[in-house]
Amino acid sequence: MKKTSADVLPVEGVYGDEPLLAVDDLHVEFRTRAGIVRAVNGVSYTVNPGETLAVLGESGSGKSVTAQAIMGILDMPPAHIPHGEIRFKGTDLLKLSEEARTQVRGQRIAMIFQDALSALNPVFTVGWQISEMFRVHRGMSKADAMKKAVELMDRVRIPAARQRVNDYPHQFSGGMRQRIMIAMSIALDPEVLIADEPTTALDVTVQAQIMDLLADLQRESQMGLILITHDLGVVADVADKIAVMYAGRIVERASVHDIYRAPAHPYTKGLLESIPRVDLKGQDLYAIKGLPPNLLELPTGCAFHPRCPYRQDNCVTDVPPLYQISGTRGSACHYWREVLDGER
């Protein structure tokens, strides 16, 4: 067999007790003229093979920036990573050279984006773009790479893949485009796949199909999947564990089951209550009061305190650590017991 570039990847190192991917106390800030925007303030999470981690949070919570830091596609400057580690199989990606990181991108860790139309190059056919992955990284001939592209399009369940391989991205529907994006991202069998709001731009029926597809692909290949979303409904069936982010911090970490049964952070609780429910038809939809925090001037203490129904005096002054509730479950709320018990 031809020696492929995957064999000579720079990421080696100890990989025993280490998780597949570990983000450890990551800080990301953007130095702008208006001041320092602290987008990520000490985020830690891990993903293991075959595991799905859902990162949940509203716009500006830092969930996408964390993902971009993992991929190394942040524009630096203005972005800076003053502190933290991103370990892939025990190797800190932040310490690798740019060439080494390019080797990791796409081959070991891949990413799919929210809007597949703008994420696909408009001037090349989808077949060309998928097969490019094989030509560039695996040194395949054009014909072989094209064959693999058709196979991949079949694998992501694009009907009549053979006929459509020479169509341009704009000739596909939204759901089909996202499938093409997924095909490109899994082309080189990455070990970690980051899906940044993969279904946000799609309508509800197609959302479910894309989530099914991701779940199936993950089962087949045992990838670690990081699913970034602001939609609690999307993650319920697919995710194993959830990290809820607010103002660049993880405020709650739990298994899917625990979080739906009893959230331990007022923000998670608010998110769950703001999902429309059939049995509450006709009533006003709950909304978390107030606005997301200004990242230039984060509130003192707990960043959520201006919007929190459980607020006490010490919330304004003391930053809550991620209290351990049980096992891997944690909540960054001084009053997690009250939240968990449903007292208000």
Place this chain on the structure above:
Amino acid sequence: MNEATGQSGHTSALAEAPTPGGLPKAKSGRPASLWSDAWADLRRKPIFLISCGIIAVLVLMAMWPSLFSSVDPFNARTCELATARQLPSAGHPFGRDNLGCDLYARTIYGAANSLVIGISTTIFAALIGGLLGLVAGFFGGATDTVASRVTEIFFAIPSILGALLIGSTFRDSGLGIWLVVISLTVLGWPMTFRIMRAAVITAKSQDFVVAARALGAGPGRIMFRHLLPNALAPVIVVATINLGGFIAAEAALSYLGVGVQPPEISWGLMIADAQRRFLEAPLPLIFPAVFLSITVLAFIMLGDAVRDALDPKLR
């Protein structure tokens, strides 16, 4: 689970297979590229065919002028001062110019210099400006600043003055028409630079470039595979339109006496010669001017057709 999987595949086929854009299935089976699709599109365009026809005739004229005219205008014996400004007659369809030379032959032979100067200047200006613009737009920062300032210096030179200066300074260099090419290139590349840089900056901020990076494309690949093809269309359009402009500029320079030098023949020179007696004999000016206009127009029409074909979204 398998059943559910099968089902979701099935519903997706039902829900999404008949996309409106999926109609042109006839062209499947061959590796379609941007360029081959653009070509398929162009072949059916009357504007493209007409402009290509005109340009083809012009190229023939430039390469084998003797096909069109049996008179050799470089042979002084074909000119007779006594017949100066003669009106069209048998054997001399355009009449004769101020020196009694055959106007038709001179007009035909003038195509070569116009086309060579126009095409070479366009190629050089597009290469220099395009490459610099790609690099400046992609790397940004200090690279961009330096390149942009240098471009502005060149932009600040009034083009006719600059070309006059270069043309008269190096008049004796023996470069002939290539001196015109050089001076027009020196003054013409900043336009391509600006357009390429702007197009690259626009393309760079688009998601597919970030996505390409996220899927492991290196800087070279991003520049030449993702940015260049997406930024090329405006450059090609401007280059083709500029080609007409360069041909016109050559005429202007020749008219002013720093372009093509006699005994070479060029439309600009012919216009300059004819202008002095225009009121009594308008034809020696009108014929080269009409040829010049048609040539410039043909390239502008070509540029327009190519732009439409290169933008998949317009199809």
